[in-house]
Amino acid sequence: MDNVLKEITPKSVDYSQWYTDVIRKADMVDYAPVKGFMVIKPYGYRIWEFIQAAMDQLFRETGHENAYFPLLIPENLLLKEAEHVEGFSAEVAWVTQGGSEPLAERLAVRPTSETIIGAMYSKWIQSYRDLPVLMNQWANVVRWEKATRPFLRTTEFLWQEGHTVHRTQAEAEFETRQQLEIYRRVIEGQLAIPVIAGRKSAGERFAGAVETFTLEALMGDGRALQIATSHFLGQNFSQAFEIQFLDEDGTLKYGWTTSWGSSTRMIGGLIMVHGDDKGLRIPPRVAPVQAVIVPIPRGAEAEQVMEYARGLRDALQAKGVRVRLDDRAEFTPGYKYNDWEMRGVPLRIEVGPKDLANQAMVLARRDTGEKESVRREGFEHVVLQRLDDIQNVLFSQALEHQKTHTVQVENYRQTEEYGYRGFFEGDWCGRETCADLLKAETGMTIRCLPLDRQPLGVGCVVCGEPSQERMLFARAY
Amino acid sequence: MDNVLKEITPKSVDYSQWYTDVIRKADMVDYAPVKGFMVIKPYGYRIWEFIQAAMDQLFRETGHENAYFPLLIPENLLLKEAEHVEGFSAEVAWVTQGGSEPLAERLAVRPTSETIIGAMYSKWIQSYRDLPVLMNQWANVVRWEKATRPFLRTTEFLWQEGHTVHRTQAEAEFETRQQLEIYRRVIEGQLAIPVIAGRKSAGERFAGAVETFTLEALMGDGRALQIATSHFLGQNFSQAFEIQFLDEDGTLKYGWTTSWGSSTRMIGGLIMVHGDDKGLRIPPRVAPVQAVIVPIPRGAEAEQVMEYARGLRDALQAKGVRVRLDDRAEFTPGYKYNDWEMRGVPLRIEVGPKDLANQAMVLARRDTGEKESVRREGFEHVVLQRLDDIQNVLFSQALEHQKTHTVQVENYRQTEEYGYRGFFEGDWCGRETCADLLKAETGMTIRCLPLDRQPLGVGCVVCGEPSQERMLFARAY
Numbered sequence: 001m002d003n004v005l006k007e008i009t010p011k012s013v014d015y016s017q018w019y020t021d022v023i024r025k026a027d028m029v030d031y032a033p034v035k036g037f038m039v040i041k042p043y044g045y046r047i048w049e050f051i052q053a054a055m056d057q058l059f060r061e062t063g064h065e066n067a068y069f070p071l072l073i074p075e076n077l078l079l080k081e082a083e084h085v086e087g088f089s090a091e092v093a094w095v096t097q098g099g100s101e102p103l104a105e106r107l108a109v110r111p112t113s114e115t116i117i118g119a120m121y122s123k124w125i126q127s128y129r130d131l132p133v134l135m136n137q138w139a140n141v142v143r144w145e146k147a148t149r150p151f152l153r154t155t156e157f158l159w160q161e162g163h164t165v166h167r168t169q170a171e172a173e174f175e176t177r178q179q180l181e182i183y184r185r186v187i188e189g190q191l192a193i194p195v196i197a198g199r200k201s202a203g204e205r206f207a208g209a210v211e212t213f214t215l216e217a218l219m220g221d222g223r224a225l226q227i228a229t230s231h232f233l234g235q236n237f238s239q240a241f242e243i244q245f246l247d248e249d250g251t252l253k254y255g256w257t258t259s260w261g262s263s264t265r266m267i268g269g270l271i272m273v274h275g276d277d278k279g280l281r282i283p284p285r286v287a288p289v290q291a292v293i294v295p296i297p298r299g300a301e302a303e304q305v306m307e308y309a310r311g312l313r314d315a316l317q318a319k320g321v322r323v324r325l326d327d328r329a330e331f332t333p334g335y336k337y338n339d340w341e342m343r344g345v346p347l348r349i350e351v352g353p354k355d356l357a358n359q360a361m362v363l364a365r366r367d368t369g370e371k372e373s374v375r376r377e378g379f380e381h382v383v384l385q386r387l388d389d390i391q392n393v394l395f396s397q398a399l400e401h402q403k404t405h406t407v408q409v410e411n412y413r414q415t416e417e418y419g420y421r422g423f424f425e426g427d428w429c430g431r432e433t434c435a436d437l438l439k440a441e442t443g444m445t446i447r448c449l450p451l452d453r454q455p456l457g458v459g460c461v462v463c464g465e466p467s468q469e470r471m472l473f474a475r476a477y
Numbered sequence: 478m479d480n481v482l483k484e485i486t487p488k489s490v491d492y493s494q495w496y497t498d499v500i501r502k503a504d505m506v507d508y509a510p511v512k513g514f515m516v517i518k519p520y521g522y523r524i525w526e527f528i529q530a531a532m533d534q535l536f537r538e539t540g541h542e543n544a545y546f547p548l549l550i551p552e553n554l555l556l557k558e559a560e561h562v563e564g565f566s567a568e569v570a571w572v573t574q575g576g577s578e579p580l581a582e583r584l585a586v587r588p589t590s591e592t593i594i595g596a597m598y599s600k601w602i603q604s605y606r607d608l609p610v611l612m613n614q615w616a617n618v619v620r621w622e623k624a625t626r627p628f629l630r631t632t633e634f635l636w637q638e639g640h641t642v643h644r645t646q647a648e649a650e651f652e653t654r655q656q657l658e659i660y661r662r663v664i665e666g667q668l669a670i671p672v673i674a675g676r677k678s679a680g681e682r683f684a685g686a687v688e689t690f691t692l693e694a695l696m697g698d699g700r701a702l703q704i705a706t707s708h709f710l711g712q713n714f715s716q717a718f719e720i721q722f723l724d725e726d727g728t729l730k731y732g733w734t735t736s737w738g739s740s741t742r743m744i745g746g747l748i749m750v751h752g753d754d755k756g757l758r759i760p761p762r763v764a765p766v767q768a769v770i771v772p773i774p775r776g777a778e779a780e781q782v783m784e785y786a787r788g789l790r791d792a793l794q795a796k797g798v799r800v801r802l803d804d805r806a807e808f809t810p811g812y813k814y815n816d817w818e819m820r821g822v823p824l825r826i827e828v829g830p831k832d833l834a835n836q837a838m839v840l841a842r843r844d845t846g847e848k849e850s851v852r853r854e855g856f857e858h859v860v861l862q863r864l865d866d867i868q869n870v871l872f873s874q875a876l877e878h879q880k881t882h883t884v885q886v887e888n889y890r891q892t893e894e895y896g897y898r899g900f901f902e903g904d905w906c907g908r909e910t911c912a913d914l915l916k917a918e919t920g921m922t923i924r925c926l927p928l929d930r931q932p933l934g935v936g937c938v939v940c941g942e943p944s945q946e947r948m949l950f951a952r953a954y
């Protein structure tokens with residue numbers, strides 16, 4: 001709606017300003033009247049819908065069902081799991097008045113739903129025959145954050161949260177890892193963001209979890225983003241909420257629970273991983289517009305060019321391509337090129353009188369900037385092929401960036417020469433005191449203990465003591 | 478999860494208790510720890526997902542895009558439209574504390590979003606080229622209600638709310654009616670609930686609207702349910718929020734706005750319109766399970782019967798039928814028949830040794846109770862045909878009920894002999910004093926001024942004065 005294309009600050013000049021420029025100029029998001037809240041505009045929301053569709057299908061294929069639990073949680077429920085409440089109490093927004101009357105007990109706007117779902121599961125589960133319970137909800141949550149940034153950290157955000165109960169520890173552990181793998185499939189396969197999977201160290205775990213698994217992605221500025229997490233909760237919540245079942249052997253047992261979540265934060269990751277100085281670059285599988293047709297209606301053939309462009313649009317639509325014909329009369333083709341490049345549309349199709357005469361068109365790729373002339377006959381297949389290519393190239397570029405910005409170190413002081421930017425891998429003694437020192441001196445945190453790495457045995461990068469773990473550390477969003 | 482099938486109170490004995498029994502025993506919903514809130518369980522939520530999919534497609538086909546606006550609205554925004562705040566202020570839940578600090582300005586948990594969306598539209602719209610703005614959001618809202626009932630009236634509910642801005646009054650009026658027609662298509666076509674479309678009288682309008690259009694449905698107990706509404710807001714909100722645009726003629730004008738909403742209340746309507754003393758009857762198009770296969774594995778052929786049943790399931794799945802094979806060993810076939818009838822599954826397929834031998838099966842319809850034997854070969858087509866039939870029969874039965882329970886009256890006192898149950902049609906002078914008297918004496922309200930009715934000119938049913946309108950009135954949920 002803001003039709004004047006303004007300059008985007010180059011990434012190299014000010015990455016943070018670049019991010020802010022891109023998300024607003026590309027009509028992804030806007031700031032709300034309350035500080036820390038965002039309005040997700042249609043162009044941003046559509047990406048969320050594609051993510052939802054992909055995840056929801058995988059959740060369903062693995063036996064999960066969607067449900068909906070209340071937004072407001074009584075304070076007494078929130079207090080039941082000691083570690084959990086300690087982790088979240090500083091971030092809760094409280095409802096204290098309903099209609100014209102003050103409430104007898106204040107109600108938390110859910111920061112996450114383990115507690116209220118635990119209370120319901122306790123009612124619903126009696127027998128081993130009731131297990132497993134595999135539910136997910138798509139919902140909004142509120143966490144009163146001090147420093148916010150659209151998509152990455154906002155007071156309210158949209159997410160899904162899965163909550164499951166199992167008969168055995170092994171089943172719950174399997175579930176935790178299975179859901180992590182589903183996140184990886186969607187984030188790598190749809191968003192083209194390569195991730196490192198690992199366990200969180202004790203200091204970085206979800207409040208109340210026995211084990212937290214995470215996917216960590218590297219952003220364009222060398223900072224890490226925790227992009228999805230899956231928690232094995234052991235029996236902490238089942239004991240706090242009395243989620244018990246009568247097992248086949250006639251004894252009463254506590255269930256084993258998990259929870260796992262991913263949010264609109266993923267859209268922030270997509271922007272920072274793929275964007276460039278021209279703006280967004282959206283992977284085709286989640287692009288609201290996959291191809292835009294820009295007609296160049298010159299001279300006597302103007303109307304024929306438009307007609308030709310409409311034919312191309314219809315042909316692509318028939319193949320299921322999300323295509324837009326930009327027939328706005330008030331803008332030049334050059335303006336439109338910039339506009340759609342900024343919005344990250346993967347493929348541009350240019351058609352002018354010469355293309356009409358040759359029954360051809362020019363395809364311009366957003367990922368590489370390459371242009372090629374393509375014949376009208378069978379062009380739909382070329383477009384589909386190029387969209388696949390672009391999806392793969394974006395992933396490859398991001399993976400290359402991640403690999404070239406991952407450095408093995410033996411001492412954490414080596415990270416200074418990289419400006420503390422990038423993923424760093426090193427051995428760790430396993431003590432939180434070393435994690436604290438690392439953070440205090442470098443601003444870096446342990447992102448995860450990667451699943452496929454072993455300590456090299458060269459000693460902790462902080463204290464030099466014998467290594468217990470191989471860790472990935474970085475400055476993070 | 479509650480495996481013990483309990484009796485459902487007959488509708489004729491206690492309709493309200495029947496409703497409560499059905500929704501809980503069929504695993505649609507449960508009560509939350511906070512009074513007035515509900516938990517929508519997977520079997521109920523799936524119906525909501527089918528409604529969402531059908532509506533969302535029609536919204537999109539008519540040019541609307543989804544977006545997401547914040548949950549919390551600053552008090553000063555809520556106060557800007559005078560009538561609006563008067564209508565909603567008694568129902569608002571207030572957030573007064575964020576994290577550890579009291580808020581300087583309290584924040585309303587959105588009861589509806591005209592105000593915050595109006596504030597954003599004011600920023601986004603500058604020129605006539607920015608119009609129309611056609612957005613919708615799927616969201617939760619909170620209204621602090623005193624008397625609640627799951628789905629029908631709850632403190633929190635799920636809904637969609639569309640908000641549009643247009644250049645002219647005529648365009649906004651067209652939009653209002655178009656969206657009403659979309660609601661009718663989904664509610665009649667998918668939920669099989671016949672509706673009466675009409676305008677609301679001034680006393681029943683949405684707070685801040687110039688005109689409210691409504692769809693009214695008749696429940697099984699003869700009470701009315703307002704099932705979806707569409708509001709022409711004139712320039713009330715554009716003036717309050719300064720939604721202005723520079724028109725092509727160079728003058729600054731206020732936009733014309735609309736809003737329209739439908740909610741999880743529709744599920745309550747579905748239950749009350751179609752349910753019977755055995756439980757739910759869910760129209761096939763929105764049924765989580767459209768057909769259930771109940772094997773009767775007797776004697777030596779037990780395993781062959783199960784194998785046969787699995788084959789039927791796979792064949793139906795391949796045709797896109799949502800089918801469930803009930804192979805639970807702990808229950809008898811008779812128990813399963815009752816269980817799935819209670820859950821409202823449209824079609825039951827029974828297979829025993831004789832059916833296996835004859836390469837046949839028995840189909841039992843939930844709508845009519847009819848049974849028929851069907852041959853294995855080509856049975857998928859019979860199943861699809863029967864599902865279509867059932868969809869149509871449920872609609873026809875509901876329409877017949879609505880017609881036989883709609884009574885034309887010349888004086889409102891005639892409604893007493895019907896126990897004030899049903900739709901009543903009569904002339905109205907148009908004065909709110911008569912509407913008030915009607916309500917005080919009979920508990921009935923004006924549901925709408927039907928679009929396709931004209932006053933008969935026989936005088937107001939309350940005061941006998943000359944008729945301005947033909948009205949539909951009833952006791953309502």
